[in-house]
Amino acid sequence: MVALLGTKRQVPTPRRQLVPRERLIGRLPAGPVRLPRLILVSAPAGFGKTTLLSQWLTRWQADGGAEPHRVAWLSLDAEDSDPWRFLAHLLATIRAAAPDVGAGAAALLENGTVAALRVVLVSLINDLDRLDGPIVLALDDYHLIESREVPEATAFLLDHLPTHVSLAVLTRADPALPVTRLRARGELLELRAADLRFTPSEVGAFLNDVMGLGLDPVHVAALENRTEGWAAGLQLAALSLRNRDDADRFVAEFTGSHRFVLDYLVEEVLNGLDDRDRSFLLDTSVLDELTGPLCDALTGRHDGQDSLAALERGNLFLVPLDDQRCWYRYHHLFAGALRARLTAEHPDRVPHLHRAAALWYAGQGRPEAAIGHAVAGRDQQLAAGLVERALPEARRQRQDRTIRQWLRGLPDDVVRRRPILNVTVAWSRLGDGDVDDADARLQEAADALESLPAAVRAADDQLRQLPMTIALYRAAVAQARADNTGTADQARRVLDLAGPGDHLARGAAFGFLGLTRWAEGDLEAAVDTFTEAVRSLRAAGNLADELGGTVVLADMWRARGRPDEAARLHEGALRSARERPDVALPVTGDLHVGLAESLCERGDLDAAAAHLRTARDLGEAASLPENRHRWYVTAAQLRRARGDLGTAADLLAQAEELHLPGFFPDTRPIPAIRARVDLARGRPDLARSWARRFPDPTTDLSYLTEYNRLTLVRLLLAEQRVDEALTLLDRSLGAAEGRGRDGSTVEILVLRALAHHAHGDLDRAMTALVRALGMAVPVGYARLFLDEAAPMADLLHEAERRDLATGPVRTLRHASTTGPAPGAPGEHGLSPRERDVLRLLATDLTGPQIARHLFVSINTLRTHTRRIFTKLDVTTRAAAVRRATDLGLL
DSSP states (O other), X not given: OOOOOGGGGSOOOOOSSOOOOHHHHTTSOOXXXXXXXXEEEEOOTTSOHHHHHHHHHHHHHHTTTTXXXXXXXXXXXXXXXXXXXXXXXXXXXXXXXXXXXXXXXXXXXXXXXXXXXXHHHHHHHHHHHTOSSXXXXXXXXXXXXXXXXXXXXXXXXXXXXXXXXXXXXXXXXXXXXXXXXXXXXXXXXXXXXXXXXXXXXXXXXXXXXXXXXXXXXXXXXXHHHHHTTOHHHHXXXXXXXXXXXXXXXXXXXXXXXXXXXXXXXXHHHHHTSOHHHHHHHHHHTTOSSXXXXXXXXXXXXXXXXXXXXXXXXXXXXXXXXXXXXXXXXXXXXXXXXXXXXXXXXXXXXXXXXXXXXXXXXXXXXXXXXXXXXXXXXXXXXXXXXXXXXXXXXXXXXXXXXXXXXXXXXXXXXXXXXXXXXXXXXXXXXXXXXXXXXXXXXXXXXXXXXXXXXXXXXXXXXXXXHXXXXXXXXXXXXXXXXXXXXXXXXXXXXXXXXXXXXXXXXXXXXXXXXXXXXXXXXXXXXXXXXHHHHHHHHHHTTOHHHHHHHHHHHXXXXXXXXXXXXXXXXXXXXXXXXXXXXXXXXHXXXXXXXXXXXXXXXXXXXXXXXXXXXXXXXXXXXXXXXXXXXXXXXXXXXXXXXXXXXXXXXXXHHHHHHHOOTTSSOOSSOHHHHHHXXXXXXXXXXXXXXXXXXXXXXXXXXXXXXXXXXXXXXXXXXXTTOHHHHHHHHHHHHHHHHHTTOHHHHHHHHHHHHHHHHHHTOHHHHHHHHHHHHHHHGGGTOOHHHHTTHHHHHHHHHHHHHTTOSHHHHHHHHHHTOOOSOTTSOOGXXXXXXXXXXXXXXXXXXXXXXXXXXXXXXXXXXXXXXXXHHHHXXXXXXXXXXXXXXXXXXO
C-alpha cells in the first residue's frame, strides 16, 4: 500500500536569484551531447547539490529543441529504503515525464502487489530502450536509503540503461554503486565537495548580490575562509547578519566545526524572528512535508499557506516541492535543529503535534503517514485503532511486510487487548513457525472477543468476521502439529460460520479438509475436496491464492499417480499467470518448479531445466516461503537424472535447510530423498545411518510413512536382504491398492520387479514390471524406472526380448537420452539459454516481447542473439532460424 506523493516527483524550482555557477554547469552535458551513464553529485549537506542540478536540468531541457529532453526527478526519504516503495515512486516519476514508459512495470506493482525487483526493472529498461530522445533520472537525497535491496536494484538499472538514459544521484556519501567500474569505462561524471565549494567570487556574489548584505571584501574573504565555501553555512551567516551592524565582530567570532556553527546560527535565526513565526517553525518541525491545511491542523491557525510562502521568501530553508507552491519541506539539517529546540523547550507539546498530524493524514486516506505520526507521538491507542482500520485494505493488497511493520510499532500489551490485532499477530507467528505462540494468541483473542458487548461485535465488520478467522488460523495450527482431526474440526467450523458469499474463507476451509485427506492417504477424496477449494478461491476473485492452490492440487494428482494431470494443471495456471503477472507473481515461480518436476519425471530434461532457470531468475518474490525448498528438491531430481549425484546430494542439503514443516503433509521427507541419492551413489552406509535416525517404518503402514518405508526397501535390496524387502512390499501394496493410490502402487510394483530379479525369478519380475509399465508410462512416468539404473536396464531388455510392453519400453528408451547438463554447451556450442532464445526467435514475437517472456533486459537479449548468430555463422534472425532448422535444432 504505497501512497504515491506527487510532490516527491517535482524538480525543485530554482529560486529567482541564484549565484551563476557556469564553471560547474559547463562540466555537465549540454544540447545533443551524449549523456554519461551516471552523474554523481556527492558532498556533505548544504553544498548546493540540489540547486546545482536543478539549474542544469532547467537549462538542459530548454536546449532540447525539436528533440524532447525529459527529466524524471525523485526526492527520496528514509521510507524509500523499502524496495517496493522505491520502485513505485521511481516508476511514477518516470511515467510523469514519459507516459508511454513503465506501464508494464507499473502493472507489476499495481495494488501494492509484491513483485520481484528484477522483473519490474527489466520491464522498465525495455520500455526506456524504445523511448525517443534522452532522459535523465535524478535521485535526490540518495544517502537516506538504508536497505541493501535498493542499491542492488539501482546498480542493476545502471548496468542495463540504454545509451540515451542517464542516472543522476545526489548524495552525502558515496553510494553502493559500481562507481569505480564506471569511472574506468569513462561512463561517470562526478562532482564532489571540492567542486561544489563556492569560490571567492561566488561567495561575494551570494552575500552581496543575492542576500543584499553589502559586505566589505575583507568580510567576504573571511566568511569564505571560515565556511570553506559551504553554501549552507554562508546562507546561515547571511541570515544572522541581516539585522546586525557589527559585521566585524560577527565575522571574527564565526568559527568552529560545521555542527556547532549550525547550532549557533539556528539560534541566531530563531531569535531574530517574531514569536508567531518562531512558533510556526517549531510546531511544524515534526512534519516531513508541509502544506497549508496540514500546518493549520498542527498550529490551530488558518494562515498555513501564507506562512509557508513568507518563509520561502525569507530564505528560511524551505524547499518547494511543486510548481504551485502548495507543498514544501524544511532543509533536513534545519528541521533537525528545529525538532531539537522543540523537544528542549516544549517536550509536552510533541505528542499533541504528532496526534494532530496523524488525524489529518487519516482523514486524507494516507494510513501509513497517519500510523507513523501516531507511533512517533507514542499515542498507542490511536496507532492501534488506525492499524485496525487499515488492515482490511492492506490484507487485500497482500501487504504482509507493511502489516508486520505496523504491528512491531505497537506495544504488545496494547495488541493483546485488541482481538483483531492479536489475531493478526498470531497469523504472523504462524508464518514465522512459532506455532505455540500463535495458538496462545488465538485463545487470548477469542476470550477478548467474547468479553466484548454483543452490540460492539455486531457494529464492526472485522469483529463479526473474527470467529471465522480464528477458526481458520486454528486449523493452520493443528495442521502444523500434524493433528488431522483438529484441522478437520476447525475447517468444518469455518464452513458452519461462513455465508454463501464468503468464498475466500470457504476456499481455505476446503483446502484444510483436502490436506487432511491427503495426510490420511485418501487421495481421491483429497483431490475432490481441494478442487472445491480452488473453485472457491476463483469465485473470490483471488487469483494468487487460486494459483497457489493449484500448486498443491497438482501435487495431489502426482501422488495419485497422474503426473500428466499435474503438468496440465501447471500449464493452465501459467497461462493465467501470464495474463495477470502483477497479481500472479508471488506464486509464478512455484508453478514453474511444479511443471519442471513433471517434465523431469517424463524425461523432458531440457524443458525441466528451462523452467527451473525461469523460477530461479524470478527470485524469492515469485515463491511462497513454504515452497522455496522445492526448487532445490526438483533441481536435485534433475541433476540425478543427468547423472550428477554429488550435486544432487548438495542441493537436497540446501532444501532441508529451507524446508518449513507444518504447511503440507510431509509425504516425501527430504532426508529420505537424500538416502535414495546416497544409495544411487553407492553409499548404503549413509542410507543406513538415515534409517537409524527414524522410527521403524515397518510397524506403521500409514500413508505418511510410506515414502520412508519404500526408501527402506531400497536399502534392504542394496544389502541383499531381498526376502525382508518383499515382505514389506507385499504389506505396502495392499495398503496402497486399498486406498486407490496409483502413484504408490506403481512404485511398489517397480520395487517388486527389482526384488524378484534379485532373486533370479524373472517371470514374477516381468509380471510386476509389465503391470507397472502399463499403469505408469502412458501418464508420464519415466524417471521412476530410469533412476533404478542397471538393474532396471536389464529388466527392460528382458521385456524387449519377450516382446512385452513394447510401447512403454520404447518410450523409456527414448527418455533415457538425457542431453547436456544445465549450463553446459549443447549442439553447435549453444548454451541452454541460447537455445531458449533461438526457439523464441523462430516465433512471431518481437525482441521486447521475447525479453519480457524470458525476464531479461533488451541488452541481455541482444547479447544472446549476437552469440547465436556467431555460432550459427549467420547475420540475421531469419537466417538463424533457417540454419537452426536445417541442423535439427528447431
